[in-house]
Amino acid sequence: MLTPVVPLFPGFARHYPAMPRYDFRRIESRWQQYWEQHQTFRVQDCVADRPKLYVLDMFPYPSGEGLHVGHPEGYTATDIVCRYSRMRGKNVLHPMGWDAFGLPAEEFARRMNVHPRIKTEQNINTFRKQLKMLGFSYDWSRELSTTDPDYYRWTQWIFLQIYDTWYDAGCVWTGPDGVQRRGRGRPISELPIPAAVAAAGQSAVRRYQDQHRLAVLTEAPVNWCPELGTVLANEEVVDGVSERGGHPVVRMNLKQWMLRISLYGDRLLDELADLSWPESIKLMQRNWIGRSIGAEVDFRVASSADSQSAWQTGRASAGFPMRPEADVIRIYTTRPDTLYGVTYMVLSPEHPLVDQLTTPQQQQSVQQYRQQASLKSELERTDLAKTKSGVFTGSYAINPVNGQPVPVWIADYVLISYGTGAIMAVPGHDERDYEFARQYQIPIVQVVAAAAADGPQADLSQAAFCELGVAINSGPWDGMPTEDVKQRITADLAARGLGREAVNFRLRDWLFSRQRYWGEPFPIWHELDEQGQPTGLLRADPVETLPVLHPHVEDFKPTGTPEPMLSKATSDWLYRTAEDGVRLKRETNSMPQWAGSCWYYLRFCDNRNSQQFIDPEKERYWLPVDLYVGGAEHAVLHLLYSRFWHKVLFDRGHVTHPEPFRRLVNQGMILGENGEKMSKSRGNVVNPEQVVNDRGADALRLYEMFMGPLEQVKPWQTSGVEGVYRFLSRVWRMIVDDRAEQVVLDSAVQDIPATPEQLRVLHRTIRAVTDDIERMAFNTAISRMMEFTNAMSDQEVLAKSVLEQFVLLLSPFAPHLAEELWFALGHAETLAYEPWPVADPQWLVEDSVEVPVQVNGKLRARLVVPAGTTGEVLQATAEADETVRRQLEGKTVVRVIVVPGRLVNFVVK
RNA sequence: GCCGGAGUGGCGAAAUGGCAGACGCGCCGGAUUCAAAAUCCGGUAUGGGUAAAACCAUGUGUGGGUUCGAGUCCCACCUCCGGUACCA
Numbered sequence: 001m002l003t004p005v006v007p008l009f010p011g012f013a014r015h016y017p018a019m020p021r022y023d024f025r026r027i028e029s030r031w032q033q034y035w036e037q038h039q040t041f042r043v044q045d046c047v048a049d050r051p052k053l054y055v056l057d058m059f060p061y062p063s064g065e066g067l068h069v070g071h072p073e074g075y076t077a078t079d080i081v082c083r084y085s086r087m088r089g090k091n092v093l094h095p096m097g098w099d100a101f102g103l104p105a106e107e108f109a110r111r112m113n114v115h116p117r118i119k120t121e122q123n124i125n126t127f128r129k130q131l132k133m134l135g136f137s138y139d140w141s142r143e144l145s146t147t148d149p150d151y152y153r154w155t156q157w158i159f160l161q162i163y164d165t166w167y168d169a170g171c172v173w174t175g176p177d178g179v180q181r182r183g184r185g186r187p188i189s190e191l192p193i194p195a196a197v198a199a200a201g202q203s204a205v206r207r208y209q210d211q212h213r214l215a216v217l218t219e220a221p222v223n224w225c226p227e228l229g230t231v232l233a234n235e236e237v238v239d240g241v242s243e244r245g246g247h248p249v250v251r252m253n254l255k256q257w258m259l260r261i262s263l264y265g266d267r268l269l270d271e272l273a274d275l276s277w278p279e280s281i282k283l284m285q286r287n288w289i290g291r292s293i294g295a296e297v298d299f300r301v302a303s304s305a306d307s308q309s310a311w312q313t314g315r316a317s318a319g320f321p322m323r324p325e326a327d328v329i330r331i332y333t334t335r336p337d338t339l340y341g342v343t344y345m346v347l348s349p350e351h352p353l354v355d356q357l358t359t360p361q362q363q364q365s366v367q368q369y370r371q372q373a374s375l376k377s378e379l380e381r382t383d384l385a386k387t388k389s390g391v392f393t394g395s396y397a398i399n400p401v402n403g404q405p406v407p408v409w410i411a412d413y414v415l416i417s418y419g420t421g422a423i424m425a426v427p428g429h430d431e432r433d434y435e436f437a438r439q440y441q442i443p444i445v446q447v448v449a450a451a452a453a454d455g456p457q458a459d460l461s462q463a464a465f466c467e468l469g470v471a472i473n474s475g476p477w478d479g480m481p482t483e484d485v486k487q488r489i490t491a492d493l494a495a496r497g498l499g500r501e502a503v504n505f506r507l508r509d510w511l512f513s514r515q516r517y518w519g520e521p522f523p524i525w526h527e528l529d530e531q532g533q534p535t536g537l538l539r540a541d542p543v544e545t546l547p548v549l550h551p552h553v554e555d556f557k558p559t560g561t562p563e564p565m566l567s568k569a570t571s572d573w574l575y576r577t578a579e580d581g582v583r584l585k586r587e588t589n590s591m592p593q594w595a596g597s598c599w600y601y602l603r604f605c606d607n608r609n610s611q612q613f614i615d616p617e618k619e620r621y622w623l624p625v626d627l628y629v630g631g632a633e634h635a636v637l638h639l640l641y642s643r644f645w646h647k648v649l650f651d652r653g654h655v656t657h658p659e660p661f662r663r664l665v666n667q668g669m670i671l672g673e674n675g676e677k678m679s680k681s682r683g684n685v686v687n688p689e690q691v692v693n694d695r696g697a698d699a700l701r702l703y704e705m706f707m708g709p710l711e712q713v714k715p716w717q718t719s720g721v722e723g724v725y726r727f728l729s730r731v732w733r734m735i736v737d738d739r740a741e742q743v744v745l746d747s748a749v750q751d752i753p754a755t756p757e758q759l760r761v762l763h764r765t766i767r768a769v770t771d772d773i774e775r776m777a778f779n780t781a782i783s784r785m786m787e788f789t790n791a792m793s794d795q796e797v798l799a800k801s802v803l804e805q806f807v808l809l810l811s812p813f814a815p816h817l818a819e820e821l822w823f824a825l826g827h828a829e830t831l832a833y834e835p836w837p838v839a840d841p842q843w844l845v846e847d848s849v850e851v852p853v854q855v856n857g858k859l860r861a862r863l864v865v866p867a868g869t870t871g872e873v874l875q876a877t878a879e880a881d882e883t884v885r886r887q888l889e890g891k892t893v894v895r896v897i898v899v900p901g902r903l904v905n906f907v908v909k
Numbered sequence: 910g911c912c913g914g915a916g917u918g919g920c921g922a923a924a925u926g927g928c929a930g931a932c933g934c935g936c937c938g939g940a941u942u943c944a945a946a947a948u949c950c951g952g953u954a955u956g957g958g959u960a961a962a963a964c965c966a967u968g969u970g971u972g973g974g975u976u977c978g979a980g981u982c983c984c985a986c987c988u989c990c991g992g993u994a995c996c997a
Contacts, residue, residue: 418996783932852928857978907977
């Protein structure tokens with residue numbers, strides 16, 4: 001019986017061709033057109049009667065190279081989840097956009113002298129076209145690019161929010177999520193002004209406020225790359241040259257914007273706990289934040305303990321000061337328990353006390369050493385392989401716990417940017433100090449002994465002993481465990497005004513300015529004095545004047561100096577006179593590429609809003625992102641920066657959830673066929689567009705999911721694409737008569753009740769595929785569908801109803817083919833919102849099960865018994881089995897383990 | 910160095926502590942064909958054994974351990990991949 005394909009869509013009928021074989025080209029373009037014309041995936045905001053699901057891909061940088069096979073991997077995974085979830089009745093937000101600022105377009109502009117916007121738009125068009133070829137169910141009406149003035153207007157607005165915020169570390173408050181927190185970003189207008197500052201006048205108050213903002217201009221050592229014409233973030237410098245292009249990078253001090261992310265260190269750390277992120281990523285963030293607890297301790301500079309007791313008496317009554325006296329070195333240590341083992345101290349070469357502490361005899365060598373250190377790059381200084389170096393300053397400081405004078409050195413293994421820039425050195429119990437002490441024959445004293453005889457032992461002639469243990473040679477603390485000594489010695493120092501508990505973060509503030517053209521301009525002006533010199537006072541653009549657009553420039557060549565590209569603008573962009581007559585010059589730095597990607601997930605919820613960056617109602621409805629999928633390369637920076645911005649917005653009441661991304665999944669990298677990273681230079685790059693042309697988007701999607709677990713790194717195999725393509729062809733032929741002229745159902749497909757066997761196979765498949773999608777185990781879901789087609793291949797007659805259910809299961813994976821088959825099965829509308837099949841438990845129970853029989857854990861027989869066979873019967877059946885009997889012969893059965901339905905195991909002697 | 914993750918057929922892989930290798934690729938054999946492509950059917954861990962089976966032994970990086978039973982849990986080690994780099 002031939003079932004003619006009935007209702008064709010208006011417009012489709014005319015093009016309906018003879019299609020004997022699986023013609024993916026026709027099928028795919030037809031359905032892509034259909035989805036676009038019918039706006040199938042357009043999503044409504046704030047739908048009350050359906051649960052929302054926000055599924056987000058890390059949006060790509062639209063490079064000139066076009067799509068890479070790595071892109072469709074995560075995008076297919078999220079697309080499957082989205083299509084599946086829609087069929088499960090969820091209201092799904094699934095958007096796509098472009099992280100389109102960045103240096104490549106600017107470099108292209110410089111070479112070809114065309115505006116970077118032009119090249120960027122071309123690249124975006126290529127990317128969009130390529131993504132649309134893959135049939136992703138994005139709501140394209142929500143598309144955005146970080147380079148759209150309508151978008152970066154709000155990036156600038158958020159910057160101004162950050163600029164307008166100071167961090168009140170002691171503030172205890174309860175957010176809209178009902179959780180009590182300590183520490184809150186508050187409006188700068190609420191910053192308490194000390195009386196002395198207030199008395200000094202308005203400009204002093206403004207300067208005081210400026211120092212406390214979350215966005216501050218500071219003189220900072222930066223990586224300046226003359227060739228690229230910009231400063232680079234540390235992560236953009238590899239082995240002393242720029243990551244992009246390999247150009248030399250020099251260190252220099254420049255006025256730069258810093259965002260004070262480190263103030264949020266505690267919250268960024270603590271609030272990781274509840275996120276459904278891979279533990280490894282959480283750990284990387286924890287390590288990056290690097291919170292440590294220890295003590296700050298003051299060492300007074302003096303060559304003898306003479307006046308020490310007077311100073312200590314003063315401290316005991318006055319307490320530990322905010323800032324130490326001019327002759328006091330403040331150090332940070334995580335091992336205050338080793339204070340009795342201090343045999344020298346080290347200041348970083350940049351430490352402000354160095355000049356003061358250097359004695360005339362040491363002047364020359366100290367000068368020389370500082371000079372050398374300043375010339376070294378960060379990398380040279382932090383090269384672990386090199387031997388340690390340093391110079392004695394000639395001065396001594398008094399150890400506050402025992403009154404011992406210890407020599408003060410400078411050495412570049414101590415960094416000015418961490419802790420207090422000075423350390424107490426305990427060579428007996430710190431590897432670095434040990435190495436240094438050996439180098440310069442400084443005494444090594446043991447103050448910690450192994451706690452247990454069977455644990456690691458101390459042998460200070462060989463190496464430092466860095467384990468915990470018990471105190472020795474430590475005065476009153478002898479015999480006490482390390483942890484206790486830490487606590488008590490810190491408390492003791494605090495009581496005497498000589499130290500205090502302190503917390504430090506490895507996390508540094510975020511260098512937030514670049515000297516590029518193709519980034520967001522800052523909405524900030526510098527006030528100028530009569531001579532046209534900056535006074536150091538700043539003014540923000542009023543928010544209603546945003547965006548600050550890019551100026552016209554004649555060319556895109558770097559200035560060749562640290563002067564930003566935007567300073568090449570004409571003076572009408574650069575200067576203006578304020579209403580009060582003050583001359584203003586624009587900030588000419590631009591924001592780094594991270595800025596736009598910090599908040600795009602918010603804008604997708606409301607990308608056309610011209611009044612607000614997001615409508616609060618939409619924010620409450622869509623946020624947080626339920627599933628965020630992208631590469632692990634963004635494990636730290638992007639995800640940390642985004643979380644930071646989100647928390648500032650949260651503190652300022654602009655968003656209602658403390659975290660932006662509830663669940664995170666990292667897709668594994670796809671390697672080339674040779675198992676190496678794909679790259680042009682290795683010649684192993686696979687072009688997805690080519691694969692789509694050869695085998696179709698459905699085959700590409702299916703293959704990318706079939707390769708292995710999503711999170712895993714896996715090599716590409718073109719023959720594997722062939723395999724899934726064959727599967728799709730088999731599915732096609734299972735349903736469609738491939739010898740007919742028109743698309744008609746295969747004669748085996750009939751509108752009759754399904755056989756019990758077919759129903760069992762179908763419902764097992766439904767259950768397995770559903771479970772696998774829930775687990776994001778797409779590779780095994782596909783295996784299950786292959787098993788389904790294998791099982792159906794020997795059926796003479798196939799019930800149409802079974803195939804319909806199967807087509808629905810297949811649809812999230814191979815949506816074009818599934819739509820076409822759904823259509824061929826007689827349905828007039830898209831299957832995108834058909835209810836997801838439900839496994840009927842009736843068809844999941846087995847009639848009989850195969851149970852393995854083991855003797856001493858070794859497989860000896862397999863029994864086929866009715867489902868539900870009791871343990872006794874199972875054991876009796878096993879004992880009756882020929883092979884088992886032979887194995888048991890002449891042996892004593894010690895024990896029998898029977899797990900009904902699972903196994904029998906005889907333990908014999 | 911430190912912190913993660915992973916090591917299973919020729920290859921990609923699968924396996925709530927309970928039949929290792931599902932599914933796919935490749936390969937071998939067969940059907941179809943004048944022939945080929947495509948398609949379909951069967952086989953495919955290793956060694957022994959058999960005419961063929963049955964059957965026996967071995968097998969999840971290495972070495973130990975826990976358990977009636979370990980790819981899975983524990984300890985030590987090796988290799989590869991990713992992150993990080995003197996953070997006191």
